[in-house]
Amino acid sequence: MKKTTPIKVGIIGIGRAGYEMHINELANYRNLFQVVACCDIDAERRKLAADATGAKTYDNFADMLKHPDLELVSIVSRSPDHLKHTKMALKAGKIVFLEKPIAMNYAEAKKLKALDAKYPGKIFLRHNRRIEPAFQHVREIMQSGLLGKIHLVKLHRHFFQRRKDWQTILDCGGGLLNNWGPHLVDHAIRMVDAPISEIWSDLQLISSLGDAEDHIKLLLKGNNGRVVDLELSYGSAITMPQYVVYGNRGALTCDGEKIILKYVEPNYKFKVGEAERTTPPFGAVSYNPEPIPWVEKTIEVAPPSKLGMGDIYKCLYQAIRDNVAFPITLDEGVEIVKVCDRIRKNTAYEYPKPGNIYKFPPENS
Numbered sequence: 298m299k300k301t302t303p304i305k306v307g308i309i310g311i312g313r314a315g316y317e318m319h320i321n322e323l324a325n326y327r328n329l330f331q332v333v334a335c336c337d338i339d340a341e342r343r344k345l346a347a348d349a350t351g352a353k354t355y356d357n358f359a360d361m362l363k364h365p366d367l368e369l370v371s372i373v374s375r376s377p378d379h380l381k382h383t384k385m386a387l388k389a390g391k392i393v394f395l396e397k398p399i400a401m402n403y404a405e406a407k408k409l410k411a412l413d414a415k416y417p418g419k420i421f422l423r424h425n426r427r428i429e430p431a432f433q434h435v436r437e438i439m440q441s442g443l444l445g446k447i448h449l450v451k452l453h454r455h456f457f458q459r460r461k462d463w464q465t466i467l468d469c470g471g472g473l474l475n476n477w478g479p480h481l482v483d484h485a486i487r488m489v490d491a492p493i494s495e496i497w498s499d500l501q502l503i504s505s506l507g508d509a510e511d512h513i514k515l516l517l518k519g520n521n522g523r524v525v526d527l528e529l530s531y532g533s534a535i536t537m538p539q540y541v542v543y544g545n546r547g548a549l550t551c552d553g554e555k556i557i558l559k560y561v562e563p564n565y566k567f568k569v570g571e572a573e574r575t576t577p578p579f580g581a582v583s584y585n586p587e588p589i590p591w592v593e594k595t596i597e598v599a600p601p602s603k604l605g606m607g608d609i610y611k612c613l614y615q616a617i618r619d620n621v622a623f624p625i626t627l628d629e630g631v632e633i634v635k636v637c638d639r640i641r642k643n644t645a646y647e648y649p650k651p652g653n654i655y656k657f658p659p660e661n662s
C-alpha cells in the first residue's frame with residue numbers, strides 16, 4: 298500500500314461550515330490530514346474545535362499562521378474576509394483551501410488571480426458541489442449523447458426559508474448569490490458547455506428577513522444554441538426537479554437521488570427523414586405516423602467517479618501530494634464570479650419598502 302504523508306491543516310472560522318462540514322469531512326480522512334490549528338474569535342467555538350480535533354486553537358489568524366507545522370489553511374471565515382485571509386495565508390507560505398464565494402466581485406477575483414501568479418499552484422477552491430453526485434451523473438449522461446443534441450436544461454433548487462442570519466444582509470456579504478449562488482452558477486456554466494453568448498437574470502427578495510436577494514432567476518445561452526434556465530430560491534414553497542434536460546432524442550429529470558430517462562436508442566434511425574409539402578390525409582393527427590420507440594427507465598444517481606461532496610478533501614490531498622488535477626480550476630472560479638457580477642448589474646430588485654429600489658453593488662461599497 299502506498300505510504301501517505303498527512304497534510305497538517307489549520308481552519309479559520311469554526312462556524313456552521315467550519316465545524317459541521319470541514320471538521321467532519323477531515324475526520325473521514327485522518328490518514329490524509331491532521332488538523333493542527335483552529336482559529337475563531339468566539340471562545341466557545343474554539344473549545345468545540347479543540348474537543349473535536351485536539352488542535353491548538355487561536356483567537357487571532359496572524360498568530361495561527363505562525364504555527365510551525367502548518368502546511369494548508371482552510372478559509373471558512375465570513376465571505377467578505379476571504380480575500381484578506383487568503384492573502385495573509387499565502388504570504389505566510391501556506392497552501393489555501395478557499396471557501397466560496399471566492400471573491401465578493403470580479404475586481405476581487407482579479408486580485409486572487411494576481412495572488413495566484415505570485416504564489417503559483419497554492420490556491421484551491423472549495424466548490425464542493427462540482428462533485429455533487431447528481432450533477433456529475435446528469436452531466437455525464439448529457440455528454441454521452443444518449444439524449445441527442447441538448448437544447449434546454451432547467452436547474453431548480455427551491456426552498457422556502459425565512460432566514461435571518463448574516464447571509465441575508467447585504468453589507469455582511471450576504472445574499473443567495475454569494476451563498477448558494479456560486480455552486481449553482483458553476484453548474485449552469487458547465488451545463489451550457491460552450492462560451493456564453495447571452496445572460497438574462499432577475500434577483501428578488503421574497504421571504505428572508507434581511508435586505509439581500511433570496512430568489513435568483515438566470516438564463517444563460519451558449520454559442521452552441523443551448524439555453525440553461527436556473528431557479529435558485531428561498532421563496533418557492535413548491536419544489537421542482539433539480540434537473541430537467543431536453544435533447545432532440547430524449548429527456549431526463551432528476552431529483553438528486555433518481556434519474557428518470559425517456560429516450561430513443563442512439564443507434565435507432567427514424568425511417569421518415571423529410572417533411573412533405575403536400576396536403577396531409579384526414580385523421581393524420583400527428584402528421585407523421587411513424588411510431589417513436591421510446592425507452593423509459595429510472596436509475597439511481599451513481600456517477601462513475603463514485604465521489605460524493607464529502608470527498609473534496611480527498612481530491613485536495615491528491616492534488617497537493619500526487620499532482621492529480623483538482624476538480625475546479627481558479628479560472629473557472631473567476632468566471633463564476635464574473636457571471637455573478639453580471640447578474641447583479643443586470644438587476645435592480647425591489648426592497649419591501651415601496652419605492653426603495655436597490656441597485657447592485659450597494660451605493661456605499
Ligand SMILES: NC(=O)c1ccc[n+]([C@@H]2O[C@H](COP(=O)([O-])OP(=O)(O)OC[C@H]3O[C@@H](n4cnc5c(N)ncnc54)[C@H](O)[C@@H]3O)[C@@H](O)[C@H]2O)c1
Nearest residue numbers: 310311312313314315337338339373374375376396397398
Ligand atoms: N461550500 C459550502 O457548501 C459552504 C456551506 C456553508 C458555508 N460556506 C461558506 O463558508 C463561510 C462561512 O459560513 P458559515 O455558514 O460557516 O458562517 P458562520 O457565521 O456560521 O461561521 C463563521 C465563523 O467565523 C468566525 N469568524 C468570523 N470572523 C472571524 C475572524 N476574523 N477570525 C476568526 N474567526 C472569525 C465566526 O465566529 C464564526 O464561528 C461563508 O463564506 C460561506 O459562504 C460554504
